[in-house]
Amino acid sequence: MDVVIGRVAKAHGITGELSVDLRTDSPEVRFAIGAVLAARLRDGASRSLTVAAARPHAGRLLVRFEEVLTRDVAETLRGTLLLADTADLPPTGDPDEFYDHELEGLAAVLLDGTQVGTVLEIAHGAGGELLVIRREGGGELLVPFVREIVPQVDVRGGRVVLDPPDGLLDEA
Known part of the structure; x- marks a missing residue:
């Protein structure tokens, strides 16, 4: 089962960087360099994206993917949901925390x-x-x-x- 860990809000800059609204408490793990994420595009299509870089910015995460090299390509990903498999999620370790x-x-x-x-x-x-x-x-x-x-x-x-x-x- 897949769970949403982020949603692409918009393109940022001219090099294909994306501004991502987070839906995970562990962005440093989910968006680590080399992590491969499933992406569900607005039209329902799916593809894989590999994290090349990630950094916090203004309450969001700025992410560069190896497959996204220009702003034009980044613009096509607006609204894309970034997914992780729930089987890959670590236990929370706290009985009062839930995914x-x-x-x-x-x-x-x-x-x-x-x-x-x-x-x-x-x-x-x-x-x-x-x-x-x-x-x-x-x-x-x-x-x-x-x-x-x-x-x-x-x-x-x-x-x-x-x-x-x-x-x-x-x-x-």
């Missing part, structure tokens, strides 16, 4: 067991992570992924338990 793919698909329930929906994905933002939950009756719900609101994550049991403050689950 996004471990949470996607889990049932979201209240403390009393009431079904709320299913975790679609984890949205990463400057303010922290949000669980994107597809509601049972339709629509989506954003829930801050903090211990006070999500007191229990049971990956083996297939659920996350929510203890939302008043109003969080109200329809907009």
Whole structure:
């Protein structure tokens, strides 16, 4: 199974360097020189890309791939998802840390067991992570992924338990 570790935001400079939004906690491992990444292009096509260089810049990672030598080629990769095989991911070593793919698909329930929906994905933002939950009756719900609101994550049991403050689950 593949997991998204980054998304190409835009070309940077004239030598084919790419600005990448990270979706991994270990960019130094995932984007190490020589690492070969699977890439899913916007049109659904796939290809492999080999990391030639990577460096942090303005909250993103600037990456050069051996196969991308010009800005024109880099521009064609805008929106490309960079993937890693989940079998290659090291264990987190912390019972309170999870990979996004471990949470996607889990049932979201209240403390009393009431079904709320299913975790679609984890949205990463400057303010922290949000669980994107597809509601049972339709629509989506954003829930801050903090211990006070999500007191229990049971990956083996297939659920996350929510203890939302008043109003969080109200329809907009």
